[in-house]
Amino acid sequence: xxxxxxxxxxxxxxxxxxxxxxxxxxxxxxxxxxxxxxxxxxxxxxxxxxxxxxxxxxxxxxxxxxxxxxxxxxxxxxxxxxxxxxxxxxxxxxxxxxxxxxxxxxxxxxxxxxxxxxxxxxxxxxxxxxxxxxxxxxxxxxxxxxxxxxxxxxxxxxxxxxxxxxxxxxxxxxxxxxxxxxxxxxxxxxxxxxxxxxxxxxxxxxxxxxxxxxxxxxxxxxxxxxxxxxxxxxxxxxxxxxxxxxxxxxxxxxxxxxxxxxxxxxxxxxxxxxxxxxxxxxxxxxxxxxxxxxxxxxxxxxxxxxxxxxxxxxxxxxxxxxxxxxxxxxxxxxxxxxxxxxxxxxxxxxxxxxxxxxxxxxxxxxxxxxxxxxxxxxxxxxxxxxxxxxxxxxxxxxxxxxxxxxxxxxxxxxxxxxxxxxxxxxxxxxxxxxxxxxxxxxxxxxxxxxxxxxxxxxxxxxxxxxxxxxxxxxxxxxxxxxxxxxxxxxxxxxxxxxxxx
Amino acid sequence: xxxxxxxxxxxxxxxxxxxxxxxxxxxxxxxxxxxxxxxxxxxxxxxxxxxxxxxxxxxxxxxxxxxxxxxxxxxxxxxxxxxxxxxxxxxxxxxxxxxxxxxxxxxxxxxxxxxxxxxxxxxxxxxxxxxxxxxxxxxxxxxxxxxxxxxx
Numbered sequence: 001x002x003x004x005x006x007x008x009x010x011x012x013x014x015x016x017x018x019x020x021x022x023x024x025x026x027x028x029x030x031x032x033x034x035x036x037x038x039x040x041x042x043x044x045x046x047x048x049x050x051x052x053x054x055x056x057x058x059x060x061x062x063x064x065x066x067x068x069x070x071x072x073x074x075x076x077x078x079x080x081x082x083x084x085x086x087x088x089x090x091x092x093x094x095x096x097x098x099x100x101x102x103x104x105x106x107x108x109x110x111x112x113x114x115x116x117x118x119x120x121x122x123x124x125x126x127x128x129x130x131x132x133x134x135x136x137x138x139x140x141x142x143x144x145x146x147x148x149x150x151x152x153x154x155x156x157x158x159x160x161x162x163x164x165x166x167x168x169x170x171x172x173x174x175x176x177x178x179x180x181x182x183x184x185x186x187x188x189x190x191x192x193x194x195x196x197x198x199x200x201x202x203x204x205x206x207x208x209x210x211x212x213x214x215x216x217x218x219x220x221x222x223x224x225x226x227x228x229x230x231x232x233x234x235x236x237x238x239x240x241x242x243x244x245x246x247x248x249x250x251x252x253x254x255x256x257x258x259x260x261x262x263x264x265x266x267x268x269x270x271x272x273x274x275x276x277x278x279x280x281x282x283x284x285x286x287x288x289x290x291x292x293x294x295x296x297x298x299x300x301x302x303x304x305x306x307x308x309x310x311x312x313x314x315x316x317x318x319x320x321x322x323x324x325x326x327x328x329x330x331x332x333x334x335x336x337x338x339x340x341x342x343x344x345x346x347x348x349x350x351x352x353x354x355x356x357x358x359x360x361x362x363x364x365x366x367x368x369x370x371x372x373x374x375x376x377x378x379x380x381x382x383x384x385x386x387x388x389x390x391x392x393x394x395x396x397x398x399x400x401x402x403x404x405x406x407x408x409x410x411x412x413x414x415x416x417x418x419x420x421x422x423x424x425x426x427x428x429x430x431x432x433x434x435x436x437x438x439x440x441x442x443x444x445x446x447x448x449x450x451x452x453x454x455x456x457x458x459x460x461x462x463x464x465x466x467x468x469x470x471x472x473x474x475x476x477x478x479x480x481x482x483x484x485x486x487x488x489x490x491x492x493x494x495x496x497x498x499x500x501x
Numbered sequence: 502x503x504x505x506x507x508x509x510x511x512x513x514x515x516x517x518x519x520x521x522x523x524x525x526x527x528x529x530x531x532x533x534x535x536x537x538x539x540x541x542x543x544x545x546x547x548x549x550x551x552x553x554x555x556x557x558x559x560x561x562x563x564x565x566x567x568x569x570x571x572x573x574x575x576x577x578x579x580x581x582x583x584x585x586x587x588x589x590x591x592x593x594x595x596x597x598x599x600x601x602x603x604x605x606x607x608x609x610x611x612x613x614x615x616x617x618x619x620x621x622x623x624x625x626x627x628x629x630x631x632x633x634x635x636x637x638x639x640x641x642x643x644x645x646x647x648x649x650x651x652x653x
Contacts, residue, residue: 168557172515175550179522179543186539193529193539194522221584224615225577390616391626394608397584398634401591402604406646414592422585430511431504448542460535 011357031071097300125313150474177440218424261307265314
């Protein structure tokens with residue numbers, strides 16, 4: 001335990017170096033900016049800034065990228081509250097009560113409590129990270145190919161279960177994601193697969209162009225194609241700070257949101273969106289006046305916002321100690337780590353302590369930066385939101401395309417991004433979600449290698465997955481998660497049958 | 502197009518795609534279970550896709566016509582198509598015309614043709630964005646942007 005704190009102190013030494021402080025700050029600002037802008041999510045920004053970070057050393061790069069993640073979590077709440085548009089996907093829940101508070105002229109306290117709640121949650125999750133990541137790393141050493149297979153499957157099923165669309169559609173997206181991940185050279189036999197004769201595809205589609213197209217450009221396209229335009233809230237923001245009554249009401253929700261968010265975020269595959277819905281539901285259940293939720297209750301803002309930041313910190317645990325991404329954002333981070341030559345996993349902490357502890361320390365610093373930044377900058381953010389969306393739109397498209405090009409100086413990547421954007425629009429139109437797809441796209445190759453290695457290990461027997469306890473447990477969880485919706489539907493049907501009969 | 506029809510369309514399309522991919526995977530070689538070939542995983546994923554598509558189509562068909570959810574979001578496909586074409590053209594000319602010129606044209610076309618701003622605004626923004634992004638990417642971020650036949 002003492003070892004963890006000395007390492008953390010060492011990490012602060014790394015994080016407080018001027019250049020790392022600078023990158024942390026830049027990342028935090030960019031992340032907030034991106035989180036505030038509707039239509040450009042942190043995933044696309046991460047992918048966009050990836051090429052920039054190639055010139056930096058891995059520690060500084062990840063510090064900046066992690067800053068973006070946190071910044072986006074802070075910034076996303078701004079548009080949710082002011083415009084009723086989630087600035088980033090995981091700020092959806094904040095819209096429910098946050099926007100209503102703004103309409104009542106209480107945008108200030110809403111923004112304020114979300115900033116403070118986020119800070120408290122973020123700080124807590126950093127310490128959680130310090131305490132738990134090394135422990136999980138030891139457990140992870142027990143993992144062989146079959147365990148990884150079970151883990152990947154579990155991660156994918158949990159994500160698909162808790163998405164807002166239908167499970168079937170989410171799993172379909174997973175399958176497509178896996179197939180897209182197979183494009184390129186087969187990792188074991190080096191045969192070209194699905195490359196359609198295009199030479200540049202031998203390395204695979206590339207995470208960044210796909211993400212930029214699927215999330216960045218497609219969001220712009222969808223907004224451009226909408227018949228109704230977003231409405232800016234015209235009103236004065238009175239008093240940024242929540243009053244005593246607000247604090248009293250929010251104390252419980254922030255605490256519960258932080259704990260729940262962090263614990264749920266740790267589970268691979270859960271991400272940051274699901275915990276927020278659960279936290280909101282919990283607060284509503286616990287409240288003495290649940291009917292007021294959805295009409296501007298500050299608890300409905302405090303809890304999801306704290307939950308969001310805590311869950312984000314939580315998702316870094318499986319990312320760093322096991323190499324499992326829980327959502328599109330951590331999937332991109334995983335890709336980034338691999339590009340830098342750092343393999344996340346139990347060995348990461350030992351082999352690159354300056355990386356691991358430096359990043360954790362900088363997350364704490366990032367939280368401080370973000371709190372200091374967000375409060376006075378709120379009027380500025382609001383003014384940016386008043387830029388006509390047209391100019392924002394063309395800038396976003398431009399950045400995504402240029403970003404795609406500069407990855408490999410290849411126009412093919414630009415076309416991949418454009419094609420992905422079309423896919424993104426189609427998915428939205430037909431009611432599918434891109435998150436399971438991107439998750440499977442990143443996890444797919446790992447899953448495939450795990451599967452094939454396991455089968456080679458076992459000589460072709462699928463029993464290996466059940467014989468080894470950890471993988472059996474993981475697969476059981478996956479199965480249970482998959483079948484819960486069916487079970488509950490069965491129960492309602494029998495109940496209804498009983499009543500009618 | 503209602504949700505029901507949308508689901509039937511996408512379900513059938515993905516069903517066909519899954520079958521096609523499964524076939525392609527088998528061509529790549531499935532290998533043995535003890536020594537999986539390159540097509541193994543693709544085939545499995547495609548099989549899952551096929552099964553799920555059947556489930557989707559089946560469950561959509563089994564629902565009575567007016568119960569399958571509301572109208573899907575209305576989307577202006579013409580505008581989206583126009584933007585996509587512009588982006589593809591951008592990709593095609595990027596190397597030939599060079600970054601600055603291609604970007605300028607992209608912004609102008611976008612603002613003038615697609616968003617119907619006046620020429621003054623479009624041209625001014627075009628210059629500003631082309632030069633601005635050039636500065637940011639080439640100088641600040643040290644990227645190597647393409648120079649066209651005109652040398653810049």
